[in-house]
Every structure is written in C-alpha cells, then in structure tokens.
Amino acid sequence: MPPSVSSSTSTAAIAGHTIHRLLASFPIACFTLALATDIAYWRTSNLMWLEFSAWLLLAGITVGVAAALYGAVYFPVRFGFRAVRFAWPSIVGTLIVLLLALVNNLVHTADGWTAVVPWGLTLSALTVLAMLVTVWFGTSLVHDHRVGVRYYD
Amino acid sequence: MTDRFHLNRISAVLGTSLLAFALVGCSDSGSDFDVLSQIGPDPVLPEPSTELLPDLKVAEVVGWKEGQAPTVPQGLTVSLYAKDLVSPRMVRTLPNGDVLVVQSRAPEGKPLPRPKDVIREWIMAMAKGGGGGPQKESNLITLLRDTNRDGKVDERHDLLKGLNSPFGIVWHDGTLYVAAADAILAYPYQPGQTSITAPPKEVAPLPGGPINHHWTKDLAISPDGRFLYASVGSNSNAAERGIEAEKGRAAIWQVDRATGASKLFASGLRNPNGLTFHPETGVLWTVVNERDELGPNLVPDYMTSVQEGAFYGWPWSYFGNHVDERVHPPRPDMVQKAIKPDYALSSHVAALGLTFSMNSALPEQYRRGAFIGEHGSWNRHAFNGYKVVYVPFENGKPSGKAQDVVTGFLDGDQARGRPVGVAIDGTGALLIADDAGNAVWRVAAANAAAQPSQ
Numbered sequence: 001m002p003p004s005v006s007s008s009t010s011t012a013a014i015a016g017h018t019i020h021r022l023l024a025s026f027p028i029a030c031f032t033l034a035l036a037t038d039i040a041y042w043r044t045s046n047l048m049w050l051e052f053s054a055w056l057l058l059a060g061i062t063v064g065v066a067a068a069l070y071g072a073v074y075f076p077v078r079f080g081f082r083a084v085r086f087a088w089p090s091i092v093g094t095l096i097v098l099l100l101a102l103v104n105n106l107v108h109t110a111d112g113w114t115a116v117v118p119w120g121l122t123l124s125a126l127t128v129l130a131m132l133v134t135v136w137f138g139t140s141l142v143h144d145h146r147v148g149v150r151y152y153d
Numbered sequence: 154m155t156d157r158f159h160l161n162r163i164s165a166v167l168g169t170s171l172l173a174f175a176l177v178g179c180s181d182s183g184s185d186f187d188v189l190s191q192i193g194p195d196p197v198l199p200e201p202s203t204e205l206l207p208d209l210k211v212a213e214v215v216g217w218k219e220g221q222a223p224t225v226p227q228g229l230t231v232s233l234y235a236k237d238l239v240s241p242r243m244v245r246t247l248p249n250g251d252v253l254v255v256q257s258r259a260p261e262g263k264p265l266p267r268p269k270d271v272i273r274e275w276i277m278a279m280a281k282g283g284g285g286g287p288q289k290e291s292n293l294i295t296l297l298r299d300t301n302r303d304g305k306v307d308e309r310h311d312l313l314k315g316l317n318s319p320f321g322i323v324w325h326d327g328t329l330y331v332a333a334a335d336a337i338l339a340y341p342y343q344p345g346q347t348s349i350t351a352p353p354k355e356v357a358p359l360p361g362g363p364i365n366h367h368w369t370k371d372l373a374i375s376p377d378g379r380f381l382y383a384s385v386g387s388n389s390n391a392a393e394r395g396i397e398a399e400k401g402r403a404a405i406w407q408v409d410r411a412t413g414a415s416k417l418f419a420s421g422l423r424n425p426n427g428l429t430f431h432p433e434t435g436v437l438w439t440v441v442n443e444r445d446e447l448g449p450n451l452v453p454d455y456m457t458s459v460q461e462g463a464f465y466g467w468p469w470s471y472f473g474n475h476v477d478e479r480v481h482p483p484r485p486d487m488v489q490k491a492i493k494p495d496y497a498l499s500s501h502v503a504a505l506g507l508t509f510s511m512n513s514a515l516p517e518q519y520r521r522g523a524f525i526g527e528h529g530s531w532n533r534h535a536f537n538g539y540k541v542v543y544v545p546f547e548n549g550k551p552s553g554k555a556q557d558v559v560t561g562f563l564d565g566d567q568a569r570g571r572p573v574g575v576a577i578d579g580t581g582a583l584l585i586a587d588d589a590g591n592a593v594w595r596v597a598a599a600n601a602a603a604q605p606s607q
Contacts, residue, residue: 045481047395054267106205109269111393111446112479114203 016074023067030060031101031131035124041116050108050115053124057105061098068094086141093134100127188499188537191453192555196497198472202448209276211531212539212568214589221569223585224561225596228516231559234584234595235306239291241586241593242369243506243574245322249344250579252297253312253322253329254586254593258288260318260334260365266394277531292316294331296347297593302580304595310347313340321372321383321428325410332370332383335361337408356381357413360401364388367402367442369505373428374410376435381408384439386424391444391479392468403467405439405459421465421491427507427525427574431458434549440504440525441494443471449533454504456525456544456551457494466491496551501530502538506574506586510543514581516598522546524558524583526572539563541572541585541596559585559596 034056041049071094075083084091104123108115190197217236225231235241235254243255265271292315298308313319313331321332329342329349338353359370367386374381387403388394405425407418424442431438437459443452444467452471464487466473468480473493476483498504506526510519522545529539541559544551562570570590578584582597 047393050393051266054269058268103205105268109207109267110203110479111389111391113481114479117481 016078020067020071020074023063023070027060027064027067027097027101028131028135030056030063031097031124031127034060034104035121035128038116038121038124042121045113047112050112053116053120054105054108057101057108061101061105064094064098064101068098086144089137090134090141093130093137097127097130097134100130186450188450189554191450191497191499194496194551196453196472196499198453198475199448199450201451201478203446204448207446208449208533209273209531210534210536211277211279212529212536212563212566213279214571215564215567215569217569217590217592222561223559223570223594225559226557228518228599229558229596230599231594231596232304234304234578234593235295235297235309236592238295238591238593239289239293240588240591241573242588243320243322243371244576244578244584244586244593245324246576246578246584247324247344250299250302251344252299252306252576252578252584252593253324254295254297255319255322255331255574256291256293256295257316257318257320257369258291260362260368262362263364263366290314292318294319294322298347299579304578304580304582304597308347312347312349318368320369320426323372323374323381325374325378330356330372330374330381332359332372334365334368334370335359337370337372337381337383355413356410357383357406357408357415359383359406360385364394364398366394367424369424369426371426371428371439373430373437375437376430379410381410382406382418382428382437383408384422384425384428386426386442387467389468390446391477393479396468399468405437418461419459419463419465421463421467421487422459423467425459426505429507429509429523431546431549432509432511436549438507438509438523440498440507441465442503442505443500444468444477445501445532447477449535450500453497453500454502454527455494455498456496456504456507456523460492463492464490465494472497496544498525498527498542498555499537501532503528503530504538506541506572508575508577508583509546510577510583512581513577513583514598515583515596518545519543519558523551524575525555526575526585528571528573528588529562529568536563539568539571541575541583558583559594562587562590 034053037049037052107120222231239256241254241256245253294313296310296312297306300307318334319331323330329340331338336358337356339356340349340353341351366388371384383406385402388398403423404420405418406415408415422441425439427440429438440456443454469484470476470488470491474488504525505528508524522543525542527538530537539562542555543558544555545553570587572585573588574586576584582595585594
C-alpha cells in the first residue's frame, strides 16, 4: 500500500517511537506479573507475593505515566493533532489502565489478605484486560492508520 | 466525531470513577461516633472499614516554649521536673526517691518490604520533629535527684549511656535491670550511686531485630521478687510480615531472675507496655496498643490484667472473638481461645504508660486507680489520646470511666509533647515522661506542692 502523503524518513522518528515502545513495555510486563503474583498470594497465603505485587504495581504505574506523558508530547508533534482522532481509543485505554492500577496499588496497601482478595485480584485482572484491549487498539493504529510506520521512498 | 469522542471518554471516566466509588463506598462515615462509647469494659465496636487511602494524621512536633506547660484540673498543679532530655520514654522511682529517666530512640535498619512502609516511615519521621542537624545522643538513662523533697530536681547524672534502645527498667536487691531492644541486662547498682561502671550481665535475651517493629520492651518484677516480666510487641500491624516473624512476640515473658529461665506468660497482646503489679491484689496489669487500618474507631487500645497462659487474640482476632479478615489463613481455633481484655481506652490512643496511684499524695479522688500515658493517634482524622488519663479502681478492678488528668499536649494540629511512661515519685506526685517534648512533668496536689508520702 503506497502512502497517500509523503512520509518522513527521519530516523529520529524511529528512535522516538522506540523510546515510547520501550517505556510502554514496563507497565505491560509489571501489571501482567502483578496479576500472576496476586494469584500466587491467593493460592498460597505467602505474603512475599503481596510484596511483589505492590512493587510491580508501583513500578508499572511510574514508568506507565512516563510513557503516557512521552506519548502525549511525541505523537501530536510527530504526526500532527490529526492523529489524535485515530488514537483516542489508545488514549482512553491508557488512562483507564493507569487509573485501575493506581486504585489497585492503594488496595494493595492493606495489611494481608484483604489487600488481594477479592478486590486486589479483581482489579489486577481488570487492569490486564483493559491493557489487552488498549494494546489491540494501539496495534490497529499501526496497521490501519500506519502510525509509526516508516516508508522508503 | 468530536461529540462521539467526548461521549466515549465521559463514559470511560464515569466507569472507572464508579468502580473507584464502589471501593471507597464502605469507608468511614461515622464522624459523629462517640469516642466515649469505647471507654470501659464493653466498648462499642463498629464494622471494620477499609479506606483506600489509610487515615494518616500525625501532629507535627513543635515542642514547649518557655513557660508553657500541660493543663491539669483544679486541685492539681503541674511543673517542669526536668527538661533538655533526649526522647524520655520511661520514669522509675528508686526506693531512696531518686528518679531514673530512660531516654531512647527506635533501633535503626528496619527492613521496609513494601512501598507503603517506605512512605509511612518518611511521614512518621517528619512528625517526630527534630529538624535538620545532628541529633543529640539518646539511648541513655539519667538519674534525677530531689535532695530536699521539694519537687524540684537538684542533681542530675547520666547513669548509663550507649544502650541499645532501652525502655523498661526495674531495681531490685542491688541490681538494676534494664530491658534493651533485644535483652534484659543486669547492672550491679546500689541506690545513691551516681554512676555505673560495671559491665552488665545478660539475664535473658528478648526477641530483637532486624525488624523489631514494636521495639519497646517494658519490665516489671513480681511482688515476691522472683520473676521479671518483659513485654515484647509484635513485628507488624496485623501479621503482614508473616506469622514466622512473630515468634515470641506480641507477648509477655516471665523470666526467672536468678537463672534467666524464660517462658511465655501471656500472648496475643499486640503491643503491650506499662507492665505494673496492682499493689493490693498483686495481679499483673498492662496497657496494649491494638491494630490499625480498620477504621478510625477500631480497634480500641486497652488496659487489662494479665492471666498466666492467656491468649488475647492478636493477630487473628480483637477484643475477644472479633475476627480480623486480613490475617490468612484464618485460625478459628485461636479465635475461640482469645480472651476479652478488661478495659477499653478507645481507638488509636496509643497507651504506653501505666502506674497505679496507691501510696500517692494526690488528692483523694486520684488515690485508688491507674494513670495511663496516651502517646496519641496517627491512624484517624480527629486526634485521640495525647494526654494522661486516670481510671478509678475498686477491689482491684476498674470501676468507672477514664478521666482526663493531664492535657494540653496538643496545640491545634501541632504537638508540644507526647506523654509516654508515668510513675509516682518519692513525694507521692505523678511524673510523666514526654518524649516529643524532651521533658519530665510533675503533677502534684495543688495545696501541697511537696507532701511527703510516708
């Protein structure tokens, strides 16, 4: 499919997009692992898993917020505000994921069982679910709208 | 397009806020809760509530300005007994009338396993005050001598220095027993001596670090002088560091003074302090700090007589058989064993000091009961504690509501001081160790500033 408008060949764009993808991979890994460690705590009552979950959520939120802020500046600058029109599912999805994780991190401050069962575990699962949907939308952004795709003229 | 975008965003935000609301929905709504209903043998216990953001309100420590003092009711007078101490937590009167003041700081290096521990440690440090600059040396025991019994300190000597976070102290039969953060130490000491040079003998080890969360170990001696009793607080709020971290903790130990042989005397007491034998009945009493983060009105701290071999619930249950759902796996067998304590002091007051007032020279209405030092709350929006209360006793049991005796430690949202240990001095007046105010206060009968007790 040839591009309808001439695309930039700037490698800075690739670097910029790579940085965003690197940052965004942190919350994806952290929140997925937090679900795993929540399940581990639920099954074993071993408090070590609760401690893992709390740190994973914090790390995921911290880098996730950095990724979101970076994306909020990078994508409009690189692709123009027109791109926001196609990106809104990603934007809303990202906000939902981060909000869920934030609430979840607060739930995880409880001392023991009630930090995970039932609400912590539920929120961890919802976060991963929301993340899957968001990533799916983000991927469709690349495939359907060619965001971040580089063309050689 | 923009309209659709807008609608979608609103529904998304609404969805998440609804979820958040559902989670906080069960949080505290009882600001009209009557704190007095939690004082006495049968406290009102509301349902536990979990705040998304745990209540955390600590009074910033500002200290006492020249001329400022706590407030006492009519018939009593308060005076500054000693100042410029470094975090005094415990006062004890020796048979010759000399007063020992134990000053200490928490041991350092406690592991912080979760982000919340790191954040809370930081906030708590802020509340302790002291500001920047090097800290003055603490972890010492100072002797205060009122030579002419006029209620004023005439001599002051640092008796022991460089201790490992001492708290409890007892003198008996030529020996000064000091409960450090990890052991009971015995120093040869005769009343009158103003220095101790002999090295201590370790009577018995006590559960210590590296966590040592509730590190204050209080000490008492049985009326017959045979046994020492040492209190050991829990390593956590509600066993969230694992039950294996609680071995030998949340308990009172009985230690044979001669051999050091130790056994658990009572357990399930989250953070017991103020070990004191009732002078008439010879029964051991303690005040206990109960658990946090179940809401502003749970769980009441309490004062109780300590029965040998008894289990008081922590961590599985509170005030008898009220199960704490946070502790998993549940132990219905332990919950069933749990004894209900004698007397609730209301929630989060942080009772740390206890002394009976028999043999005091205070006005008649304060002569048959217990004084309790309440360090003050952090886990509720409205401050509770930050005062010394008096509970009247009859026939060896509490017989009425706790009354405020020494107040004025708070000034709005700031703390001038925070009471900890209490004791009766050689003249029959009440002494209060004020760790945040770095002072010891003396409360006497107003009509006789220094009335000898014998």
